Amino acid sequence: MMDHMSSWFTEWWRGGTAVVEAATQRDAARLAQLHGASFHRGWGETEFEIMLAERNTLVHRLRLGRKIIGFAVSRMAADEAEILSIAVAADQRGRGLSRNLLLTHLGHLAGRGVRAVFLEVEENNQPARRLYERAGFAVVGRRERYYREADGEQLNAVLMRRDLS
Ligand SMILES: CC(C)(COP(=O)(O)OP(=O)(O)OC[C@H]1O[C@@H](n2cnc3c(N)ncnc32)[C@H](O)[C@@H]1OP(=O)(O)O)[C@@H](O)C(=O)NCCC(=O)NCCS
Numbered sequence: 001m002m003d004h005m006s007s008w009f010t011e012w013w014r015g016g017t018a019v020v021e022a023a024t025q026r027d028a029a030r031l032a033q034l035h036g037a038s039f040h041r042g043w044g045e046t047e048f049e050i051m052l053a054e055r056n057t058l059v060h061r062l063r064l065g066r067k068i069i070g071f072a073v074s075r076m077a078a079d080e081a082e083i084l085s086i087a088v089a090a091d092q093r094g095r096g097l098s099r100n101l102l103l104t105h106l107g108h109l110a111g112r113g114v115r116a117v118f119l120e121v122e123e124n125n126q127p128a129r130r131l132y133e134r135a136g137f138a139v140v141g142r143r144e145r146y147y148r149e150a151d152g153e154q155l156n157a158v159l160m161r162r163d164l165s
Contacts, residue, residue: 014095015065016065019063020060020063023071025053027052027068028045028049034068034070034089035048035085038087043085058074058075058109059071059073060101060104060105062088062097070089070097070101071086071101072086074109076109076112081117082118086131094127099131099135102135103135106135106162115163115165117162117164118140118160119132120159121157121160122155122157123157123158129158137162138160140161142157144156
């Protein structure tokens with residue numbers, strides 16, 4: 001593990017501590033850019049503007065200094081929510097930043113009265129599965145050929161759930 005001094009240096013070098021906060025309409029273009037770089041079927045700026053305006057949709061951004069480097073989106077219905085998307089910019093991955101993003105997002109869902117959270121993740125997406133497992137999600141189902149890749153390959157998804165109360 002790093003000692004105190006070098007962790008301070010590393011943090012300074014990376015531009016400070018990443019913070020999780022509510023996303024605003026002004027983030028729509030950047031969020032669409034991040035989404036498009038992370039997923040084969042990207043959401044456009046307009047789609048983000050609509051989601052940011054919807055009362056049943058919760059969007060958080062991950063900010064490092066002046067840069068938005070990630071986001072989490074979920075949709076609420078009664079006392080359940082579905083995480084629709086979560087991503088961290090490719091050049092910022094592998095540093096554990098997604099954990100705080102997800103846990104903060106879940107905390108806000110709990111604050112809105114959500115008691116169970118669901119999500120679907122591609123079966124072989126190891127970073128995402130690790131992230132969700134460590135955040136307390138468990139596999140509750142499997143969906144065959146749920147995702148279609150650009151090359152036509154069909155991939156399975158697992159359905160995961162975590163209770164918040
Ligand atoms: C999933 C994602 C948000 C994780 O963000 P991150 O900040 O890089 O996450 P972390 O650094 O905490 O890594 C998560 C876990 O995956 C592991 N991991 C990272 N890269 C990996 C790889 N190539 N293979 C296997 N495991 C890997 C990490 O070791 C970590 O596990 P650990 O906590 O046991 O050490 C990020 O990879 C991403 O944006 N992916 C593209 C979008 C996506 O797939 N989103 C999820 C589906 S909606």
